[in-house]
Amino acid sequence: FSAFLNPKQRDAVQTCLWDQTSSADEAILSNLPQAIGHLAAFCDTNATDKIARQLQKGLNESYNKNDLTGMELQLRILRSIAVHAPSFGKFIVAFSDLLFKIVKLESNVDDDDAVQTLYRLRASALDAFGAFITSSPRQIERCVDGIIETCMENLKFDPNYNDVENDGVDSKFADQMDADDPFGDDPFGDGADDEMFDDDMDVN
Secondary structure: OHHHOOHHHHHHHHHHHHHHHHOOOHHHHHHHHHHHHHHHOOOOHHHHHHHHHHHHHHHHHHHHOOOHHHHHHHHHHHHHHHHHOHHHHHHHHHHHHHHHHHHOOOOOOOOHHHHHHHHHHHHHHHHHHHHHHHHOOOOOHHHHHHHHHHHHHHHHHOOOOOOHHHHHHHHHHHHHHHHHOOOOOOOOOOOHHHHHHHHHHHHO
8 A cells, every 4th residue: 555655644654654664573573574665666866875775774773683583583684675665776885895794794692593593694685786787787787796705606506515525524524433333234143034034934
């Protein structure tokens, strides 16, 4: 219904939506990026500038506090705006440095939940870049080389990724394990299975 709102009404809705970024309700946080993105699609220049300032402020605050969940929400909002409001592409340069920093964040704690959140955060930052590439290719052109380099680096975070040297080490280790196994494929050793079958045959 964003298209039917006048500027004053859009401003009121926008304020209400941004207030909800601090909500603890997961249902609200799940739908919030989409709502803000649809609203941004029909905003005038002044309202778009205001959205950019609010988003930049929220993203910077979350980054400085190392608030991974907050950063993830702000990045989802940024991606949604990029998808629904191509005119927002003029702000990508203002966000690009921080996005690159977020992609390179490392976890300082041995916490599986924090690590998984960090992985989602990297994916959200790259998704935001991808949305801008699709909607605003000219505005993001100067960032493309950095995005490609960052993507190549992050391919190594794939759990199925192995470099050639590690493959060689793993292969040698597996060969050594096989060589050290005194029984090979025979779990009991000395052909025990064959003897048991022979005994059964003798009983019959």
